Amino acid sequence: MLKEIINLTLLQHTIRTATPLILAALGGLLTQHAGILNIGMEGMILLGAFFGIVGSYFFASSLAGVLLAVAVGVLIGLLFAYFVIDLKSDEFIIGIAINMFAGGLTVFLLRSIFGVKGAFSSPDIVPLPRFNFSFLDGIPVLDTIFNNHTVFVYVSWILVFLVYVYLYKTPYGIWLRASGEFPQALETAGVNPRKMKYISSIFCGIFCGFAGVHLSLGYLTLFTENMSANRGFIAMAAIIFGRAHPVKTLIAALMFGFFDALGIRLQVVGIPSQFTQMIPYLGTIVILFIVAKNHLSKRRKVIEGESYNE
Amino acid sequence: MKDKKNTEYLISLFLSIFASLIIGGFIMMANGRNPIVGYSSLINGAFGSKYNIATTLAKTVPLILTGLATSISFRSGIFNIGGEGQLYLGAFGAALIGITFVNLPAILGIPLAILFSAIAGGLYALLPAILKVKYRIDEVIVTIMLNTVAVLFTGYLVNYPFATDVGKLGATDIIADSYQLSRLVRLSTLNTSIFHVIVITIIMYYLLERTSIGYEIKMVGQNLNFSKYGGINVKGRMIFAMVVSGALCGIAGAFEVLGVHYRFLQHISPGYAWDGMLVALIVKNNPLGVVLMSIFFGALKTGSISMENATGIPSELISVIQSIIILFIAGEAGFKAKIKNYFAGKGRRKKVGEENA
Numbered sequence: 001m002l003k004e005i006i007n008l009t010l011l012q013h014t015i016r017t018a019t020p021l022i023l024a025a026l027g028g029l030l031t032q033h034a035g036i037l038n039i040g041m042e043g044m045i046l047l048g049a050f051f052g053i054v055g056s057y058f059f060a061s062s063l064a065g066v067l068l069a070v071a072v073g074v075l076i077g078l079l080f081a082y083f084v085i086d087l088k089s090d091e092f093i094i095g096i097a098i099n100m101f102a103g104g105l106t107v108f109l110l111r112s113i114f115g116v117k118g119a120f121s122s123p124d125i126v127p128l129p130r131f132n133f134s135f136l137d138g139i140p141v142l143d144t145i146f147n148n149h150t151v152f153v154y155v156s157w158i159l160v161f162l163v164y165v166y167l168y169k170t171p172y173g174i175w176l177r178a179s180g181e182f183p184q185a186l187e188t189a190g191v192n193p194r195k196m197k198y199i200s201s202i203f204c205g206i207f208c209g210f211a212g213v214h215l216s217l218g219y220l221t222l223f224t225e226n227m228s229a230n231r232g233f234i235a236m237a238a239i240i241f242g243r244a245h246p247v248k249t250l251i252a253a254l255m256f257g258f259f260d261a262l263g264i265r266l267q268v269v270g271i272p273s274q275f276t277q278m279i280p281y282l283g284t285i286v287i288l289f290i291v292a293k294n295h296l297s298k299r300r301k302v303i304e305g306e307s308y309n310e
Numbered sequence: 311m312k313d314k315k316n317t318e319y320l321i322s323l324f325l326s327i328f329a330s331l332i333i334g335g336f337i338m339m340a341n342g343r344n345p346i347v348g349y350s351s352l353i354n355g356a357f358g359s360k361y362n363i364a365t366t367l368a369k370t371v372p373l374i375l376t377g378l379a380t381s382i383s384f385r386s387g388i389f390n391i392g393g394e395g396q397l398y399l400g401a402f403g404a405a406l407i408g409i410t411f412v413n414l415p416a417i418l419g420i421p422l423a424i425l426f427s428a429i430a431g432g433l434y435a436l437l438p439a440i441l442k443v444k445y446r447i448d449e450v451i452v453t454i455m456l457n458t459v460a461v462l463f464t465g466y467l468v469n470y471p472f473a474t475d476v477g478k479l480g481a482t483d484i485i486a487d488s489y490q491l492s493r494l495v496r497l498s499t500l501n502t503s504i505f506h507v508i509v510i511t512i513i514m515y516y517l518l519e520r521t522s523i524g525y526e527i528k529m530v531g532q533n534l535n536f537s538k539y540g541g542i543n544v545k546g547r548m549i550f551a552m553v554v555s556g557a558l559c560g561i562a563g564a565f566e567v568l569g570v571h572y573r574f575l576q577h578i579s580p581g582y583a584w585d586g587m588l589v590a591l592i593v594k595n596n597p598l599g600v601v602l603m604s605i606f607f608g609a610l611k612t613g614s615i616s617m618e619n620a621t622g623i624p625s626e627l628i629s630v631i632q633s634i635i636i637l638f639i640a641g642e643a644g645f646k647a648k649i650k651n652y653f654a655g656k657g658r659r660k661k662v663g664e665e666n667a
Contacts, residue, residue, distance in 0.1 A: 039454065083637065087644025092389070092450055093591060097636040100584065104629025111624035112341050230458055240451065274466035281455040285441075288452065292445040 008144045010261055015145065015153060016219060018257025020045065020211035022156040024235035025253050026163050027207030029244040033167065034200040035180030039095035040080055041208050042232025043102030047072050048212020050106040053125055053223045054113070062126045065217050069209040076102075077205025081198045099232075107225050121222035128152065128217045152214040159207070164246040176200055208232070237284040243291075256280040319594065322646070326638035334631040343621045355616020356609035362616075364495035369608035370601075371507050371569070372397075372562045372579070376586025377600035378514045379558035385518065385595050386551035387531035388442055392453030393559040393583025395460030396434045400427035400560025402464045404567045405574035406472075408485025416488040423489055424506070424564050431560020432553040434460065439552035443545040449552075465576050472574075480576030491569040501569035510561070515597045527551050559583055588632060592639050607632065 024041050031038045048069040055061075055068030080098060083089040114120045128150040136143050167173035178186040179196035186193045211231065216223050234256050242249030259280065263273035335345030356366050376393050383390035390396075407423040414422065438452040465480070474483045491501040518524040529537045530547045537544050566578050589607055593599025610632065614625035638645075 037450070039450070083641050083644070087641040087648070089640040089644055092391070093636070093640045096391075096584065096587065097633050097640060100588070100629060100636070101633035104626050104633060108337075108624050108626040108630055111626065233454055233458065236451070237455065272466050272470055274462040274469075278459050278462050281459045284455050285447075285452055288447045289441065289445065292441075292447045296445060 013261035014258040017260045018254045019153050019156050021253040023211035024208045025238040025249050027204035029239045030200040031204045032244045033177045034197045040098035043099035044208035045212045045228040046102040048209035049216035052213035052216045056126045062128045069213045073205035073209030077202040081201035119224040125221040127221045150218045160250045234280045237280045322642045330631050330634040348621050351620035352613035352617040356613035364498035364500040366608045366612040368500040369611050370604040372582040373604035375562035376583045377589040379555040380587045380590035381595035382551045383555035385531045386527040388548045390555045392456045395457040396431035396556040396559035397563040398460045398464045400431040401563030401567045402574045403427040403430035404564035405482045408489040409483050412486035427560040427564035428557035432557035435552045435556025439549045482574045499570045503565035503569040
């Protein structure tokens with residue numbers, strides 16, 4: 001039975017399920033560095049998934065789906081930024097509003113455009129192309145890991161690298177981080193923190209759009225109500241786990257993807273999957289606890305040290 | 311001064327709702343429907359008959375409870391986003407009592423089930439509250455995470471150890487007859503829980519607006535340092551607010567079981583706690599405002615079905631309208647500042663111009 005659960009399919013599923021988490025988390029960590037907690041990622045992914053289907057269906061091209069999802073991602077990122085940065089609204093209220101807006105709008109449009117309830121699928125939806133590196137054909141493990149994925153699996157890996165370089169190796173990255181940590185300093189340096197926050201928010205919208213398209217045009221070409229299924233929140237968990245570092249966040253997302261895939265495999269053999277599904281959520285709380293506890297004990301030492309000196 | 315501020319807010323509130331309904335009307339027109347027909351069938355569907363009014367009120371029950379839950383926690387400055395999870399645990403707790411102590415008479419059983427659900431929800435809120443005050447861990451993130459944990463956990467319970475023998479439903483057995491709250495209007499799910507809700511609302515109003523605890527909770531939320539120096543037990547008040555908040559959400563879950571479904575279902579809440587949170591946010595955590603806004607939201611939900619039947623406009627348009635209201639309200643202070651700045655800027659420019667002349 002163990003063979004039925006732990007095999008190469010599990011590995012492949014892990015990569016598949018981790019991809020939308022990686023993409024969304026990369027977007028979310030950009031806003032995190034800009035000092036914004038974006039809990040609207042859930043809704044942003046959902047919008048991406050829906051408009052990916054719309055674009056692909058009406059223009060008979062998966063690229064059109066991606067472009068439409070990106071356009072919507074930019075718009076929703078701008079909307080989020082305008083409210084949070086310019087109107088100084090509470091970021092988590094706007095996040096909740098975006099999630100609710102996305103949930104309502106996608107179901108509404110699903111019914112008014114396609115006339116269906118629950119789910120929409122059609123042979124006219126063009127899925128994302130899959131890639132195959134022929135030189136890896138037949139090589140056991142590498143073939144499974146690297147071959148026959150949709151384009152966004154590879155995009156997500158490249159983006160991890162790009163985001164890392166952007167954040168830590170370019171002045172823009174320093175500005176972005178400064179806009180969250182110490183905006184006054186950034187302003188003194190002649191850079192507008194508002195602009196950096198806007199950019200991070202727009203990219204968050206785009207990356208979440210990618211994540212959504214991967215869900216709806218990736219392996220199954222369909223849209224179902226509430227298809228983001230908490231992935232925005234798991235992505236947030238991955239960011240917290242990885243302490244907003246792109247590579248560490250990638251590892252966290254892969255780990256959560258693994259537990260998700262494991263849950264599916266367990267269900268196949270009739271073992272309750274709920275507990276493996278809980279791991280990202282409980283794990284996040286544990287991590288927060290450990291970080292906070294270390295932080296507190298450090299602070300205590302500092303205070304004790306000070307009083308000793310006196 | 312306070313009155314002026316309140317009036318100003320009421321004006322913004324009505325403008326926001328009005329603007330959102332207008333946007334909704336444009337969406338209807340874009341779909342080739344007549345918004346006047348749409349909205350009149352909505353109003354008719356919400357209040358047109360005894361049955362419709364009853365259905366509207368039935369929809370307000372969970373909204374009022376989760377809205378009040380949000381009010382007390384947000385007032386104290388500790389943000390309970392975990393209402394959905396607390397609701398699920400409370401609902402399961404009530405069902406558990408209802409299928410375990412089947413021989414208890416209603417007069418003992420129903421209060422026991424409600425109490426147990428309140429304890430379940432309250433304890434589930436206690437954890438993030440302690441993490442917040444003791445370790446300064448962001449309660450927003452913790453409660454969001456705990457939501458899914460509770461949904462998964464109860465999902466496990468009703469699919470495995472407590473699954474009903476009759477069919478594979480993802481549900482518990484039906485609770486004993488004595489636990490089932492009686493229905494008030496034929497065919498509608500409105501039940502006697504509405505009377506419990508009235509009592510709870512009065513208690514919560516009294517607690518928040520008329521007691522020193524309520525005052526202290528408000529002070530803690532408005533000015534933490536001031537409260538500390540003023541001698542308020544800040545941590546204690548935050549924990550109290552959070553636990554009461556969780557208990558109210560738990561009770562909301564109990565009424566879904568005792569009054570509506572008569573059993574716990576895997577997906578028992580379509581997001582009541584989120585809706586309740588929006589309700590509280592719109593009325594700035596005012597308990598009476600929560601009641602009025604819950605009725606408004608309940609009416610929109612109930613009416614949207616009639617609107618769909620009459621005009622073919624999908625009922626989900628309502629959630630779009632609701633989220634637009636939230637956006638307007640959340641941006642209200644910002645919009646106001648922008649408008650004031652705009653006029654101030656205009657005035658200044660004029661002055662400069664005059665000086666030049």
